[in-house]
Amino acid sequence: MTESPVQERMADHWRSQVYVNDQSYFHIPVPLWLQVRVEPLWRESVVARLGRVLADRVPFERVVDLGCANGSWTLAYLKVAKTALGVDVNESFIERAKELQRAHTEGSRVEFRVSGMETFDDFAGADLVGIGGCAQYLTDETLESLFERIANAQRPGNIVYIRTNVTTRGQQRYWTEHGVYRHGDEYERVFERVGYKTLETYRTIEYAPAVVMQRLLPSRSLLPVRALAWPVTAPLRLYRDYTEHADHRNWVLERR
Ligand SMILES: C[S@@+](CC[C@H](N)C(=O)[O-])C[C@H]1O[C@@H](n2cnc3c(N)ncnc32)[C@H](O)[C@@H]1O
Numbered sequence: 001m002t003e004s005p006v007q008e009r010m011a012d013h014w015r016s017q018v019y020v021n022d023q024s025y026f027h028i029p030v031p032l033w034l035q036v037r038v039e040p041l042w043r044e045s046v047v048a049r050l051g052r053v054l055a056d057r058v059p060f061e062r063v064v065d066l067g068c069a070n071g072s073w074t075l076a077y078l079k080v081a082k083t084a085l086g087v088d089v090n091e092s093f094i095e096r097a098k099e100l101q102r103a104h105t106e107g108s109r110v111e112f113r114v115s116g117m118e119t120f121d122d123f124a125g126a127d128l129v130g131i132g133g134c135a136q137y138l139t140d141e142t143l144e145s146l147f148e149r150i151a152n153a154q155r156p157g158n159i160v161y162i163r164t165n166v167t168t169r170g171q172q173r174y175w176t177e178h179g180v181y182r183h184g185d186e187y188e189r190v191f192e193r194v195g196y197k198t199l200e201t202y203r204t205i206e207y208a209p210a211v212v213m214q215r216l217l218p219s220r221s222l223l224p225v226r227a228l229a230w231p232v233t234a235p236l237r238l239y240r241d242y243t244e245h246a247d248h249r250n251w252v253l254e255r256r
Pocket of ligand 1: 010011014025026066067068069070073088089090093115116117118131132134137
């Protein structure tokens with residue numbers, strides 16, 4: 001498949017990055033020392049949530065984690081899956097992922113590969129596909145054809161977990177150097193068209209502060225922590241909704 005110039009540019013941008021630290025592929029507006037403490041809490045909590053929501057399907061046989069960067073999500077998926085494959089277009093990120101794999105006690109259950117999502121097609125037996133923080137680097141055509149390949153390989157009941165930037169309420173889609181910010185509905189139309197139904201969807205801004213507070217305040221359920229996190233999440237939500245700021249959405253999708 002010949003990619004559009006826009007798609008090639010975005011992939012080239014990512015291919016040319018060199019891994020220096022975890023801000024080489026992702027950064028939230030906090031210092032690195034804080035990011036590397038907070039991000040694992042978020043990651044572990046999302047994976048644990050997948051395990052809870054999909055308790056009847058855990059452990060998955062095979063996870064394919066697209067745009068895996070340093071592989072920290074790929075390794076985290078081992079909590080809910082027997083094997084995992086991490087795929088990224090950037091060779092130096094994959095080198096770093098292999099270092100983390102060697103240091104991980106369960107690393108033998110993981111494989112990493114350099115490949116672009118534009119052409120990657122090894123989804124056979126993947127009952128869970130993760131698309132974390134990278135769908136925004138795909139044009140509409142590439143996104144749609146990727147989802148078609150996944151849908152063709154997956155069986156009814158199989159799962160896709162996708163997390164991506166979206167526009168906030170009322171905004172039109174826009175492009176930045178960080179990719180395309182689509183409206184959540186645009187993603188949902190693609191999911192629906194290729195044969196997925198949404199099992200759950202949540203905004204990162206609503207869930208992440210509760211996750212961090214849960215670690216600070218021991219609690220058995222997320223509910224009271226959510227209530228405690230409300231004073232933090234409410235102003236953040238308002239800020240997101242009423243400024244030109246991108247939002248971040250998570251979807252758990254099931255193949256029909
Ligand atoms: C923001 S990071 C997300 C990393 C990780 N999945 C996470 O959720 O934190 C985006 C990753 O997508 C990768 N990526 C971007 N475009 C890609 C493409 N066309 N094919 C494969 N990987 C790509 C980048 O190299 C980068 O590692």
